[in-house]
Amino acid sequence: MSVEVNGEKKVARIEPRTLLLRFLRDNLGLTGTHFGCETTSCGTCTVLLDGRAVKSCTIFAAQVDGRKVTTIEGVGSASEMNPIQLAFWEKHGLQCGFCTPGMVMTTFELLQKNPDPDEQQVRAALSGNLCRCTGYVNVVESVLYAAKLMKKGAKKATEAGKQKGEPPRPPREIEGM
């Protein structure tokens, strides 16, 4: 199979029964996509498939042959945060952080479709992503803040980081944003 992952073409020979989640983690070493419930419930394995957020534990890698996948590694990194990641940090939208990659990927799709969601729309969009420790209040606030940051533009987001005394983290341009 051949698939574009985070902008890079990957070619692999795999067993047909390999789930996309396993392929990303075990074959490509992209362990930012988390292995949670594996029963299509929790959403921490969420990735973008041709721009749409899907649960990578419930699709075979063979099904994405010839398509484009974006994982959390393609969104940003610790030194180069995406505004969504920055917003989750600023608003404490996580406690243990296990669900966060999935939350960020779902938020990514939501804000692409709807750059100015209200709280209700955020809650509906996140209904397939479970958090078992901090609850959803700060997560929802983070998403709303991310929308605000994105509207203000990348520059302001960097300044918000600086104000906290952190090293500057210029948010990356998001492909197709």
Place this chain on the structure above:
Amino acid sequence: MNPRPFEYHSPRTVDEALALADRYGPDGKFLAGGQSLIPLMKLRIASPAHLIDLGRIAQLSYIRADRENIAIGAMTRLDEVSNSGLVAEECPALAQCAIQIADPLVRNLSTIGGNIAHADPSNDMPAVMVATGAQLVATSSRGRRSIPASDFFVDTFTTALRQGELLTEVRIPAGRCRLSAYIKLERQAGDFGVVGVAAVLELASDGTCSSCGVALSGVGPKVLKAKRAEGLIVGNRPDEGTLGKAGRAAAEDCDPVGDLRGSADYKRRMSQVITIRALRAAAKEAERI
């Protein structure tokens, strides 16, 4: 939780998919969006030797209207169904149903055809198909036939599709489903419903109901067509008295099983309540038009 090994096939056209189905017979299984089948394969409840992925057959993904029908390709994703202006206008029940299935991530993969052909009695789409009097188009290498939704659902996980047949299209009667609603009682977001009710009404010029479809999901071995409830409504105005009688009839006719989502008695009572609400919502659509 890995499925048993299988051979993967990726046809590009319906004809190719049907040829593969003929070649592998009962060892072959069609894969639509995979949101029901893949979990069953991971649990090894389903272990097809040959998986025929329909995901690359572009010709099965569309929503269009002609004079008689709203025609929806079986591989149209639920997020597309729930976002379709045409569906929202012509059949509110279908749009409301689609957006209440599972969660947005699952709806980005799951398809209308898969939700129907899987025939899980708790799936939502079958109720809308039965209540609207939809026709389900089955295609095989020998030709195609149209199956009325009320004959399509035979038993739990069992449909009228024969070996080698593929559900290719859903046809909702145009202009006849505008007064419709789907209401689902959920224990938690994204779960199967305790009960879901699809209701469709047509009103005559004097305000009485000229036709009515009511179907319930989750309260029997297969989707329940509430024939007595329908009969109580036809010929009458959809006032609270009539809807109350219909709700009682639907509750009497359903056959729920107690589980984590509630006792059989609770589900029966909720069937009454949700049937009334669905009929009320369908009648209310008349104000919109």
